[in-house]
Amino acid sequence: MTNPILNPVAKQHRDNTFSEYEVALANRNSGTLLESLQQEVTPVGAHYLLSHFDIPFVNDAANWDLNFHGCFDSPFTLNFNDLTNYPEITQRVTLECAGNGRRLVAPHWPSQPWGHEAVGTADWTGVRLGDLLEQASISPACTEIVFHGTDTGIDGGAVHNFARSLDVEMAQHPDVMLAYAMNGQPLAPQHGYPLRLIVPGWYGMASVKWLSEIEAIDHAFQGHQQVGTYVYREKAGDTGIPVTEMRIRSLLVPPGIPDWSTRKRLLKPGNTKIVGRAWCGGGRPVAKVELGIDDQWHEATLTPATSPYAWSHWEAEWLATEGHHIVSCRATDAQGSCQPIEPYWDTAGFGNNAVQRVEVWCEDY
Amino acid sequence: MTNPILNPVAKQHRDNTFSEYEVALANRNSGTLLESLQQEVTPVGAHYLLSHFDIPFVNDAANWDLNFHGCFDSPFTLNFNDLTNYPEITQRVTLECAGNGRRLVAPHWPSQPWGHEAVGTADWTGVRLGDLLEQASISPACTEIVFHGTDTGIDGGAVHNFARSLDVEMAQHPDVMLAYAMNGQPLAPQHGYPLRLIVPGWYGMASVKWLSEIEAIDHAFQGHQQVGTYVYREKAGDTGIPVTEMRIRSLLVPPGIPDWSTRKRLLKPGNTKIVGRAWCGGGRPVAKVELGIDDQWHEATLTPATSPYAWSHWEAEWLATEGHHIVSCRATDAQGSCQPIEPYWDTAGFGNNAVQRVEVWCEDY
Numbered sequence: 255m256t257n258p259i260l261n262p263v264a265k266q267h268r269d270n271t272f273s274e275y276e277v278a279l280a281n282r283n284s285g286t287l288l289e290s291l292q293q294e295v296t297p298v299g300a301h302y303l304l305s306h307f308d309i310p311f312v313n314d315a316a317n318w319d320l321n322f323h324g325c326f327d328s329p330f331t332l333n334f335n336d337l338t339n340y341p342e343i344t345q346r347v348t349l350e351c352a353g354n355g356r357r358l359v360a361p362h363w364p365s366q367p368w369g370h371e372a373v374g375t376a377d378w379t380g381v382r383l384g385d386l387l388e389q390a391s392i393s394p395a396c397t398e399i400v401f402h403g404t405d406t407g408i409d410g411g412a413v414h415n416f417a418r419s420l421d422v423e424m425a426q427h428p429d430v431m432l433a434y435a436m437n438g439q440p441l442a443p444q445h446g447y448p449l450r451l452i453v454p455g456w457y458g459m460a461s462v463k464w465l466s467e468i469e470a471i472d473h474a475f476q477g478h479q480q481v482g483t484y485v486y487r488e489k490a491g492d493t494g495i496p497v498t499e500m501r502i503r504s505l506l507v508p509p510g511i512p513d514w515s516t517r518k519r520l521l522k523p524g525n526t527k528i529v530g531r532a533w534c535g536g537g538r539p540v541a542k543v544e545l546g547i548d549d550q551w552h553e554a555t556l557t558p559a560t561s562p563y564a565w566s567h568w569e570a571e572w573l574a575t576e577g578h579h580i581v582s583c584r585a586t587d588a589q590g591s592c593q594p595i596e597p598y599w600d601t602a603g604f605g606n607n608a609v610q611r612v613e614v615w616c617e618d619y
Numbered sequence: 620m621t622n623p624i625l626n627p628v629a630k631q632h633r634d635n636t637f638s639e640y641e642v643a644l645a646n647r648n649s650g651t652l653l654e655s656l657q658q659e660v661t662p663v664g665a666h667y668l669l670s671h672f673d674i675p676f677v678n679d680a681a682n683w684d685l686n687f688h689g690c691f692d693s694p695f696t697l698n699f700n701d702l703t704n705y706p707e708i709t710q711r712v713t714l715e716c717a718g719n720g721r722r723l724v725a726p727h728w729p730s731q732p733w734g735h736e737a738v739g740t741a742d743w744t745g746v747r748l749g750d751l752l753e754q755a756s757i758s759p760a761c762t763e764i765v766f767h768g769t770d771t772g773i774d775g776g777a778v779h780n781f782a783r784s785l786d787v788e789m790a791q792h793p794d795v796m797l798a799y800a801m802n803g804q805p806l807a808p809q810h811g812y813p814l815r816l817i818v819p820g821w822y823g824m825a826s827v828k829w830l831s832e833i834e835a836i837d838h839a840f841q842g843h844q845q846v847g848t849y850v851y852r853e854k855a856g857d858t859g860i861p862v863t864e865m866r867i868r869s870l871l872v873p874p875g876i877p878d879w880s881t882r883k884r885l886l887k888p889g890n891t892k893i894v895g896r897a898w899c900g901g902g903r904p905v906a907k908v909e910l911g912i913d914d915q916w917h918e919a920t921l922t923p924a925t926s927p928y929a930w931s932h933w934e935a936e937w938l939a940t941e942g943h944h945i946v947s948c949r950a951t952d953a954q955g956s957c958q959p960i961e962p963y964w965d966t967a968g969f970g971n972n973a974v975q976r977v978e979v980w981c982e983d984y
Binding site: 255257258259260265270271272273280281282284287289298299305307308309364368371406408409442444515518577617619 | 642650666670671674733773778982
């Protein structure tokens with residue numbers, strides 16, 4: 255028998271049903287509960303979580319080393335406890351999975367089948383990556399910095415540890431950080447304990463968890479997580495365009511009460527306050543949010559974000575009338591880029607920022 | 620148009636594909652990562668979570684009241700802060716969702732499509748329910764105590780808050796508790812902040828979250844979550860048998876490294892330690908665990924549980940030979956009840972304690 259893990263058959267897109275392994279991925283990975291969008295900071299344990307491989311459980315951070323090697327003039331190894339020698343910073347950052355919304359791209363790519371729930375906001379505490387890179391002294395020949403996690407598995411038939419690169423300029427960006435705390439507590443095992451990268455403004459794949467090696471290289475990194483996936487492609491086999499910053503997006507807290515299984519909403523007619531969050535990549539502010547009622551758009555009240563990399567709260571009033579409604583929202587950034595009604599096509603369903611549509615049945619109960 | 624939430628069409632069993640709303644439920648509800656079975660206590664945020672309706676976010680426990688009413692001789696209302704007047708207890712309890720394994724019953728019922736991951740163990744801190752019932756003084760006419768949560772929604776076409784009952788004897792069991800802390804921290808919003816019931820030894824549906832009312836009644840409670848669901852039924856419409864204590868079960872940490880999408884395992888040949896957990900309902904100990912390699916069973920080494928209601932650690936050595944293997948485990952309780960190889964039939968997929976089967980490809984890489 256041929257080992258199908260190391261010799262995988264090419265995946266096929268699927269229409270409106272899902273396979274058992276897609277369901278298993280959905281159970282394994284955790285979405286943020288949409289009602290928690292009421293909260294500025296997502297409660298611990300409710301933040302979305304995508305784990306490519308198994309969680310490496312680390313018993314004691316004191317034994318954790320971070321090794322700087324490759325094209326550095328002063329390569330060195332830092333123990334976790336040495337991090338206290340660098341200035342501590344805390345940043346509020348909204349992270350979204352690049353695959354958020356994959357399920358809603360038709361036909362869909364068989365992978366983690368996110369709807370809208372792969373986004374969350376946390377206060378991350380740690381040190382600036384730039385301070386450490388300065389100490390390691392990047393050689394002139396270096397073009398990229400590679401971040402290696404200890405989590406290991408197989409994807410596309412290749413055994414590898416999770417690893418991603420940034421170009422030298424982005425790696426030196428003052429807001430890129432190594433985080434050891436989330437919402438004031440040590441990182442949970444599943445969020446990268448003891449140490450992870452945080453690349454604010456980018457989709458979550460860049461924020462490598464269980465970070466153990468930082469490697470300076472003089473060529474383009476060819477790891478699977480860099481070039482095999484997390485690339486926008488019209489069709490499989492295209493070179494494509496790397497996935498980087500989050501696209502403009504907004505979500506709303508579904509109003510009324512839910513049906514257990516379909517999650518459709520029942521709402522009493524009358525004045526209803528709709529609240530939600532909106533965000534944009536690259537530290538750019540959200541310029542406008544609109545509430546959509548049955549595809550009629552009304553400008554919402556937007557509260558400025560509490561950090562350049564955090565989502566903004568928005569709210570709007572709706573006089574809900576009896577009957578069936580589709581409630582949605584869309585955000586626009588300062589450059590006029592606005593969420594599309596229908597998803598952009600991407601073969602693997604990355605970067606789907608199409609508007610959320612919530613089905614609401616409005617009647618007295 | 621007829622409102623389909625209040626007038627739902629009868630569900631149908633499904634074969635080996637899943638609908639979009641099953642996938643949405645799987646994203647919304649969170650499974651425990653199987654590799655976290657290495658841990659005696661499941662890390663905060665990694666404990667399985669099933670939310671029937673929306674999470675009620677409570678800003679301040681100090682405003683939370685628990686109202687004892689109905690057939691009590693001394694009905695009263697307790698403020699959250701009054702709980703400090705009662706002796707505090709902490710119990711380590713393994714909780715499992717009654718629907719754990721539903722996806723593996725064929726054909727499967729379209730609801731939260733759990734595989735094996737809906738189980739976790741936590742240290743719960745709070746007070747004995749019995750101490751409060753004694754103060755409220757149960758009237759002789761009372762037959763059941765109903766526990767009301769504030770979470771509200773629709774299931775089976777009926778609007779209701781989540782509510783479950785226990786008979787008077789079970790409600791007075793000294794180990795049934797009201798919990799306000801989990802693993803030494805205040806309950807997270809999604810785990811029932813500020814107060815929940817914990818019924819050790821029973822499936823999780825009994826442990827009502829966001830507990831706000833305790834009602835003594837003189838008849839059999841007919842709430843949807845008591846008689847409409849959480850009942851073992853051969854077919855829809857049967858009166859059936861209420862789901863109560865957890866059935867004997869064991870799980871193993873999948874060995875080797877995972878394939879990202881299929882979660883099949885790749886393992887190097889050689890001596891391999893397999894570890895896992897086993898548990899049983901009703902505070903009964905696990906008597907034996909066996910490791911199954913290609914359906915050949917070998918007794919594992921079982922460590923006694925650290926609490927009557929917590930799972931037990933087990934481990935076994937396996938000399939893994941090159942090729943394809945099915946690795947499984949099964950537990951037996953002191954009465955000789957053993958996990959079945961194939962699931963027991965239940966129309967809604969409750970109580971599936973059939974053995975876990977992990978596909979492992981063993982070769983050097």
